[in-house]
Amino acid sequence: MDQEKELDHEVNNLRRSVQEIEQDIQVLEDLQYEYDIKTKSSEVNDETKSHATKESQREEMANEQMFTDLNIKREMVIKEIANSLTLAEQIQLTLLSEELPEWKKRQQMACIGGPHNTCLEQLQNWFTVVAECLQQIHQQLKKVQELVQKYTYNNDPLTLGKSQLDEQALSLFKKLISNSLVVEKQPCMPTHPKRSLVLRTVQFTVKIRLLVKLPELNSQPKAKIYIDKGFSEMDTVKGCRNFHFLGSVNKVMTLDESSGCLAAEFRHLTVRETRPSNRSKEFSLSMYEELHLISFETQLVLPELCIDLSITCLPVVVLFGGLLPWAWGFILWYNMCCSEPHNLLFFLNPPPVKWGQLSEVLSWQFSSVTKRALNSEQLRTLADKLLGPEAQGDPEALIHWNTFYKGSSGSGDSFWQWIYEHLELAQKYVPNIWNDGYIIGFLSKEREKALLRDKLPGTFLLRFGENSRCGGIIITWVERSQEGEAVVRSTEPYTKIDLNRISLPNIIRDYTISDGEKDPVNPLIYLYPDIPRDVAFGRYYTSASDALGGMNEDRLSGLKIQDGTKACQ
Known part of the structure; x- marks a missing residue:
């Protein structure tokens, strides 16, 4: 915020200084006109008088003073223009070297679930303000030239530095416009709006826009889209695929209603492979590891200037029927680790990432598709799984790509697959109670026992399965033995297959166990820490009874699914 306020202050100073120059040029023009009238009048008087008089001497002294004032005013105007251009250059340097790259980094993080308020407006x-000021200075220098044409003299301040200021103003304006083209919306399939940069051979959308809003720019230029243009890195890896677009690759840039700037949105493009690839097992990247670049080119034709513009999207992964969750893992890792949009060979040797950064991105995965991020307890559980309890969730600890993507949760499955399956579970199958905070989520068995040990009998909690290859929610509750000791019991995971047939609140409501001697009872009484079951879940109950019938008892020894196979642990 401090940096934003400082930049706002500098931009306002630039606008104010340019407005003051406008006023000073008007004063200069009036002064020059008055001086011109006075000098011509004095010349006429000199011709009609044969000798000098006191009146003519006073007139001459007045003219000399007026010339001095005129010269001072000219010096002041040209100095003010130079100072304004210096300020504009400083602001522009900040915009192009700091603010624009920082915005691109914020957008990059937003693509993988981070905050979406990237402050593009x-x-x-x-x-726009800097461009307007540079344009106004350019017009002011034209006005200065008109004044010079009407009247000049030796060592005229307006002529000494004007050509250099002209070049500086034009160069700054051209550089600003050249860098004003951005990718407002990165490539994304409409069917998966939260999974930018992963494309299948279906239609996708991408949008570019100018950051400068000027009437002179409304010439409706054409933008052209390319894939992998000018990047030969992939040719060094045997078997990498080549693509082309189906659909029109040209789009007219028109005024965007929301921003008022020129923009073009490509909505009906499809990626196709140009030719079948001969993939080499020794050298080729996998389909998920191949990164491809989508870029744009356009040209702005202005009254005195022609400017070429280009911009490149963040790298995309192109799938042919592949699993989107796997590709999304690659997109996450690349954008966490790499700010170079042209590093297409990144996955030949992907670098590690710090746990502090990875934990934030993992939390974003949940907050971006639900209303609830991962809390510190859940992240600590994930850290222990990846790093071991001895690391104590050290934010500086390094996580390697193979550990995250190809390595292990407790069962030897991919850690990322385990995370994604539960992410999908929270998003699609239990969104309401996840958003309510009723599912604790990632929790170790040891921590689970510690939470329930001192609670009333019948207190239960909901957590994600520790070793579930397909994702699942485990219900764990506490009982008291005859000796009064706490006994913690758990169901097997309720998977997507189960939750597609019956809602979790209904399962909790109708859950019963029986030891064969007594009537079946529901052991689930209080949702942790002490919320009565029906208070927590009553609004989500449906009138239908438990469609799984007598399957609840089987949860204690292994749930049988319709096809007769055992549920994932």
Whole structure:
């Protein structure tokens, strides 16, 4: 915020200084006109008088003073223009070397679930004000030239530095416009709006836009889209695929209603492979590891200037029927570790990432598709699984790609697969009670026992399965033995297959156990820490009874699914 306020202050100073120059040029023009009238009048008087008089001497002294004032005013105007251009250059340097890269980094994080308020409108405002000021200075220098043409003299301040200021103003304006083209919306399939940068051979959308809003730019230029243009890195890896677009690759940039700037959205493009690839097992990257670049080119034709613009999207993964969750793992890792959009060979040797960064991104995966992020307890459980309890969730500890993607949760399955399956479970099958905070989520068995040990009998909690290859929710409750000791019991995981048939609140409501001697009872009385079951879940109950019938008892020894196979643990 401090940096934003400081930049706002500098931009306002630039606008104010340019407005003051406008006023000073008007004063200069009036002064020059008055001086011109006075000098011509004095010349006429000199011709009609044969000798000098006191009146003519006073007139001459007045003219000399007026010339001095005129010269000072000219010096002041040209100095003010130079100072304004210096300020504009400083602001532009900040915009292009700091603010624009930081915005691109925020957008990059937003693509993988981070905060979506990337402040593009603020950036557009700064770009536009600087462009307007540079344009106004350019017109002011034209006015200065008109004044010079009407009247000049030796060592005229307006002529000494004007050509250099002209070049500086034009160069700054051209550089600003050249860098004002951005990718407002990164490539994304409409069917998966939360999974940018993963494309299948179906239609996808991508949008570019200018950050400068000027009437002179409304010429409706054409933008052209390319894939992998000018990047030969992939040719060094045997078997990498080549692609082309189906659909029109040209789009007219028109005024965007929301921003007022020129923009073009490509909505009906499809990626196709140009030719079958001969993939080499020794050298080739996998389909998920191949990164491809989508880029754009356009040209702005202005009254005195022609500017070429280009911009490149973040790398995309192109699938042919592959699993989107796997590809999304690659997109996450790349964008966590790499800010170079052209590093297409990243996955030949992917670097590690710090746990502090990975934990934040994992939390984003849940907050971006539900209303609830992962809390510190859940993240600590994940850290223990990846790093071991002895690391104590050290934010500086390094996680390697193979550990995250190909390595292990407790069962030897991929850690990322385990995370994603529960992410999908929370998003699609139990969104309401997940958003309510009723599912503790990632929790170790040891921590689970510690939470329930001192609670009333019948207190239960909901957590994700520790070793579930397909994702599942385990119900764990506490009982008291005859000796009064706490006994913790758990169901097997309720998987997507189960929750597609019956809602979890209904399962909790109708859950019963029986030891064969007594009537079946529901042991689930209080949701941890002490919420009565029906208070927590009553609004989600449906009138239908438990469609799984007598399957509840089987949960204690292994749930049988319709096809007769055992549920994932």
